[in-house]
Amino acid sequence: MKIHGTKKLLDAITFEVTVDSTNEEENELYAWHANLLTIDRRKTLVLMNNSSRYVVVLHGLKAKEFKNLDQVIQEAIRKTFRAERIREEVIDRYLKEAGPVSFHKTKNRSFVAQLNKTCDNIWFGSRDLDPDSLINTEVAKRASRWLVGVGKKEMVRPYEELRKDLTAMAGEAIFTTNAAVMKISMPFEGLSIWRRVLVPLELPLTGFHDMLQILFGWTNSHLHEFYVFDQTEAVEPYPHFSPYHVTGDYKPVLNIVMDEELMSHPKEVDRVLEENIMLSDVVPKYTVMKYIYDFGDNWQHEIIVENIVNDGPVESPVCLDGEGDAPPEDCGGEPGFQEFLDVMGEPSHPEHASMKEWAAGQLYRGFDKGLVNHRLRGI
Incomplete structure (x- = not known):
């Protein structure tokens, strides 16, 4: 799983930043852009999926989380997808196919511009952030229901795009039937x-x-x-x-x-x-x-x-x-x-x-x- 971080994020982590040395096209479903903000004196990480523009939000990161940020990000994605009622088997498959987390420089200006808009929205809605919860699933869900532009496509809602992407990946229903x-x-x-x-x-x-x-x-x-x-x-x-x-x-x-x-x-x-x-x-x-x-x-x-x-x-x-x-x-x-x-x-x-x-x-x-x-x- 590739995390394309802003300079502010990459300066805050101890992990090695991977330099892409090949021209191999990456699967955007398994790649995210990420930025680090300070909201109410708390370190807040905003992740945006490259394919769907779906958002994951972590609020109140401390030194211990930064040391294990790869695992923390995987758990945040799992918990947020679970809050969307995605079947556990589908989440397991996504994380397995995405592979280990690696950190990279931001990919292109278009992704960074969209990420910055998302961060602005999180900032303006910061009163909804739960200071007692590192992984803010409700804020992430709400942010993923705003209309955004995805490349040359019409305006879309990221949660709907994520559902389409995961359904195509799984080849079956991603929700339970009960x-x-x-x-x-x-x-x-x-x-x-x-x-x-x-x-x-x-x-x-x-x-x-x-x-x-x-x-x-x-x-x-x-x-x-x-x-x-x-x-x-x-x-x-x-x-x-x-x-x-x-x-x-x-x-x-x-x-x-x-x-x-x-x-x-x-x-x-x-x-x-x-x-x-x-x-x-x-x-x-x-x-x-x-x-x-x-x-x-x-x-x-x-x-x-x-x-x-x-x-x-x-x-x-x-x-x-x-x-x-x-x-x-x-x-x-x-x-x-x-x-x-x-x-x-x-x-x-x-x-x-x-x-x-x-x-x-x-x-x-x-x-x-x-x-x-x-x-x-x-x-």
């Missing part, structure tokens, strides 16, 4: 708001959260959490949930939270961090879940696993069907949502125009399955 069909509802009296979705089980709970945000048009502006239920044991309705929710009939056995601060709150059931959980850790053992978004408005989403399927590789979640428009952000919970519907449903209402303008400012839009599926492809 998936679940789920119905996700927002239970309101007198309203029908639900989505049916096909979800790959090898999806991190962080990605499952992203999926739910897209399905219901949320903007990821508030805290969230999950509850998992034992559907074999009926109990009195759980005090946090509305009595007309199906999940109120079951015993909560696990609370999955988004950050360490929520871990410290008093707990009534076992609690774990979202970043440590895969959907397959929960499903199909349990088939009833609840997702709560915005603890002020308390938007509850009831998740029922209807079926487990193994019909073929599932690249990303797919919305199969749905009905009803979800509430706009910050409308004041169920009472505020009902008032919103009353005003929006009556054009002659004196507050109709101002409410419509407010809704536009909230980026509120009706359910559009085509648009939802377009956005889901990026998960």
Whole structure:
């Protein structure tokens, strides 16, 4: 595997820089360009694949990592590809065919220019870098979903190009086939708001959260959490949930939270961090879940696993069907949502125009399955 480093990177490593003495054309899939930045006083390595322009990000490199940078880079690629749900056998094959890491001078100005643009984007989005994680997979995934120019091709999204490259390399599907069909509802009296979705089980709970945000048009502006239920044991309705929710009939056995601060709150059931959980850790053992978004408005989403399927590789979640428009952000919970519907449903209402303008400012839009599926492809 060839790493074409900028002068700043090559000056920081102890490895010998290999000089290409032949005119043999290299396989761009197994070659990367790399630059070293300092962000928040931390050494940050940005790798960009020559073929797809896919990005891998390491934040907080220390002397011990620089001494073993070849191994660290291989592990970063493995972990980032794994976060993309690439099958482990495909990742193994890629790393084997790429071979040992060797360091080279940057290859050409075109690659360096694209790398510099990528580094600028990482810099401007540095607030998303996790100081406690050397390999920042979520930042890498996000950066690899930006449109970039690749040579004379049209603008492409690097993650899509990487999928094509790895599929061609493997000669077979690069994703697992295990998936679940789920119905996700927002239970309101007198309203029908639900989505049916096909979800790959090898999806991190962080990605499952992203999926739910897209399905219901949320903007990821508030805290969230999950509850998992034992559907074999009926109990009195759980005090946090509305009595007309199906999940109120079951015993909560696990609370999955988004950050360490929520871990410290008093707990009534076992609690774990979202970043440590895969959907397959929960499903199909349990088939009833609840997702709560915005603890002020308390938007509850009831998740029922209807079926487990193994019909073929599932690249990303797919919305199969749905009905009803979800509430706009910050409308004041169920009472505020009902008032919103009353005003929006009556054009002659004196507050109709101002409410419509407010809704536009909230980026509120009706359910559009085509648009939802377009956005889901990026998960």
